[in-house]
Amino acid sequence: MRVHIGGDHAAYELQRALVTWLGEQGHDVVDHGPGAYDALDDYPVFVLRAAEGVAADEGSRGIVLGGSGNGEQMAANKVDGIRAALCYSTELAELARLHNDAQVIAIGGRFTDEETAKQMVTVFLDTAFTGEERHQRRLDMVTAYEADKTLPEMP
16 A cells, blocks of 8 residues: 655654555555654644645555644645544544544654554554445535535534
8 A cells, every 4th residue: 555654853753663664564655754853844844745645646545743643633634635533542543444534644753652653553554444324424524514614404
């Protein structure tokens, strides 16, 4: 699977480890940076490129990393058509795929050790969206709102 990845200084070492590991697992990794540690870098520079890469590359997935993962998730979610999920456990990573069809996982490098990150990424990449009607219906409501600000009908 092609995996787009981007982060910042706060998760630089974790990102480097994941890039190497993903390649060893046979994935086609597109590293959007940073290419070197810079304590003053800005996550949107790299995260938006990773999310854009996923949006333009059907069937691919993305990983965005930072100190907490919050800003990175927010930035990735600004890219049209992207659903990014902040995850701190394999259960969250699985649910992000099963119920939300997320294409991007956001990971907080200051809160996630390398082994847990690898486990979450494995689950995220290996889990398919269920496609259940209730989950698709909810995604369709969000997509409609994104397109033209149509609010879902009240029950």
